[in-house]
Amino acid sequence: MSRIEPRPSSAFAEQLQAQLLAWYERHARRLPWRAPAGVRPDPWRVLVSEVMLQQTTAATVAARFDDFLARFPTPAAMAAAGEEAVLQAWSGLGYYRRARALHACARVLVAEHGGRVPADAAALSALPGLGPYTAAAVAAIAFDRPCVPVDGNVARVLVRLFALDWPLPSSLPRLRQLAATLAPSTRAGDFAQALMELGALVCRPRTPACCDCPLTGLCRAQREGRAAALPRRDPRRVRPRRRVTAWLAHTPAGLVLLRRRPPRGLLAGLVDLPSGPFRPEEPPAAPPLPARWRRLPGVVRHAFTHLELELVVELAVADVPVAPAAAPPDEGCFWWPLARLEALPLSSLGRRLLDHAGLLPSPGRQASAR
Numbered sequence: 001m002s003r004i005e006p007r008p009s010s011a012f013a014e015q016l017q018a019q020l021l022a023w024y025e026r027h028a029r030r031l032p033w034r035a036p037a038g039v040r041p042d043p044w045r046v047l048v049s050e051v052m053l054q055q056t057t058a059a060t061v062a063a064r065f066d067d068f069l070a071r072f073p074t075p076a077a078m079a080a081a082g083e084e085a086v087l088q089a090w091s092g093l094g095y096y097r098r099a100r101a102l103h104a105c106a107r108v109l110v111a112e113h114g115g116r117v118p119a120d121a122a123a124l125s126a127l128p129g130l131g132p133y134t135a136a137a138v139a140a141i142a143f144d145r146p147c148v149p150v151d152g153n154v155a156r157v158l159v160r161l162f163a164l165d166w167p168l169p170s171s172l173p174r175l176r177q178l179a180a181t182l183a184p185s186t187r188a189g190d191f192a193q194a195l196m197e198l199g200a201l202v203c204r205p206r207t208p209a210c211c212d213c214p215l216t217g218l219c220r221a222q223r224e225g226r227a228a229a230l231p232r233r234d235p236r237r238v239r240p241r242r243r244v245t246a247w248l249a250h251t252p253a254g255l256v257l258l259r260r261r262p263p264r265g266l267l268a269g270l271v272d273l274p275s276g277p278f279r280p281e282e283p284p285a286a287p288p289l290p291a292r293w294r295r296l297p298g299v300v301r302h303a304f305t306h307l308e309l310e311l312v313v314e315l316a317v318a319d320v321p322v323a324p325a326a327a328p329p330d331e332g333c334f335w336w337p338l339a340r341l342e343a344l345p346l347s348s349l350g351r352r353l354l355d356h357a358g359l360l361p362s363p364g365r366q367a368s369a370r
C-alpha cells in the first residue's frame, strides 16, 4: 500500500474517537435498523438497511424498513420468496438493481454461508451487491470489526477534518485508506455510525454547523475558515438527454394499461407504462392501442446514471379494455386495476407518470428515490 498523507497520530485518532463517541451517545437518532445501546445488532437487518440506504434517504427507508423486514426476516425467507416478491416489496424505493442484488445475496448466504451473514469484510464484499462501503459498514456495525465505511457523509467529514483538496468521488479510494487509520479497536460500529451521523446532522453539505460540532478543536478546515468550500468535486459529466413519449390508456372502470419491461436493460423486469425507446439505438415504438390520444401539458423528468429522460404523456380513455397491439413481443402489455398497483413491482418512473396524470391512488402517493 502506498504511503497515505496525512498520517494522523494515534493521539489525534484517540481524541477524535473519544469526542465523537461521547457526542454520538447524546445525539444518535433512533432509527428502526439501529439496535439500542448494549444490544447486539442483527447482521441481516444491518445488511438490508445498508443496501436500502445506498441511494435512498433515511426518512424514506425508515418509513418502509419494518414492513420490509417483517416480510423477509432472514436471508432464507428472502431467498425462498423469489425475486418478483422482493421487487414488489421494493416498489417506490428506486434503483431496483439493489433489490435484485439483495435477493441474489440472500441466495448466496443460504447456499454458501448457512443462511448467516459473514463477519469478515472480505467475505462480505464478495456477496452480490455489496461494494467496499457496504461490506465495511456491515463488518463494523454488525460485528464491531475495526472498519470505517466511507459514504458521502463520512467523506465530507474527513475531507474537512484534514482540509483536503482531494476531489470527490474520484478520491474515495485514498479516503478509505485514510479512514482505516482512524478505526478504534473497540466500539468500531458506534464509531462508524457516529461519523455517518455527524455528516448527516452537523457537517452538512452546504451549511456545516461547526458551532455544534464535537470536532471543532480538531478540524483543520474549520480553523482555516473554508469548511463550506470543501469537498471539491470532480468535473460533472454531461448526461445525454432524450425526449420520449409515454402512452397512458385507462378505462372509466379504473383499469390502466401497463407493460412489463424486458428482463435485461433499464428498469429490467419492472412494470411501467408503454413508451417510446429510452435509448436511440432501439427501434421506434407506436401507440399501443388505436385510440384518441391527447397530450398532457408538462413533462416528467427522470434521470438514470448515464441518461436523462424528458417524458411527454399521451392520454386516452377506452370504454372497455382494448387488446394492445403494438408492444414489442418481449414487452408484454396488460390491463390492471389502478387500485391494486401495490401488488406489482411498479417502477418509480411508472409511479411518477401516473401521478403526473392524476391517476395515482392516494395510498400509492409516496416519496420515491427517483
Ligand code: SF4
Residues within 6 Å of the ligand: 157, 160, 161, 202, 203, 204, 208, 209, 210, 211, 213, 214, 215, 216, 219, 220, 221, 222, 227
Ligand atoms: S468543525 Fe465544521 S467542518 Fe469540521 S467536522 Fe465539524 S462541522 Fe464539519
